[in-house]
Each structure stands twice: as structure tokens, then as C-alpha cells.
Amino acid sequence: MKPGKNPDFFAAVHDIARLVPYGRVTSYGAIARALGVRSASRMVGWAMSASHGAMPPVPAHRVVNSAGLLTGKDHFATPTAMREQLEAEGTLVVDNKVVDFQARFWEPLNELSLD
């Protein structure tokens, strides 16, 4: 195989992002960690930008940074879309930040290993 250039990276990120349960949130670093690349957290966010036209759709609104901040809200259709979607799931957001982030945090590694 030819490592380096392959959509598999994006696919993996999208896949895990789609695994995030309803009303739950995760962080870019957590996904990166689940992929085996701890320091590729930035790439995760990048892959998310490619998740727009992804099929099935990726719940990017459930992915926030390690601080629970909706850093990617600016990349949504509207600056309030992310927050509204989170609130629609019961995830309270204040000042672009998930309130019970730690409580609602969903670790892919935990679930992937549990299976």
C-alpha cells in the first residue's frame, strides 16, 4: 500500500465522529488518539472540514476542543448552528463552550476497546 496520501485518514476521523452518541461530545485530540496519532489533533479538525459533504453526515457539532470550546463553530453554516444543534441534543452551551463537557465527554478509545 501507499501510505501518506489516502482518504483513509479522513474516513477514520469521520467514522469515529459519527460514533459519538447523541447528547455526547468528544475532542479532536481524543479522536486523534483513537486513530493512534496522539499529536494529529489538528489533522482531525482538518478532516472535519472535509466532513461537510460526507456521507453519512458527520456530527461535527459534537466535536469540540479539549477545553470544550466550540472552536469549529465558525466553520458551520451559521455561527450559531453548532450551539443550536448541541442544545437540541441537551448539551448546554454557554459562551461557545460546553457546560458539562467533562460529564458529556465521550472517549472513542473507551468505546472502541469495549466493543
Add this chain to the structure above:
DNA sequence: TTTTTGACGATTC
């Protein structure tokens, strides 16, 4: 092909 960027994270000042 090289350079710049980018929805992060941890560390250092």
C-alpha cells in the same frame, strides 16, 4: 516540489 496553513494540545514564559 516547497511553503503555508490549520475546527489542537501541551509546555513554557
Add this chain to the structure above:
DNA sequence: AGAATCGCCAAAA
């Protein structure tokens, strides 16, 4: 405690 910097990896220009 807050701000700035480095590290990491991959894609777009």
C-alpha cells in the same frame, strides 16, 4: 493565571 510558543502531521496553494 494568562499569553505566547513549539510540536505534529497532512492537505491546499
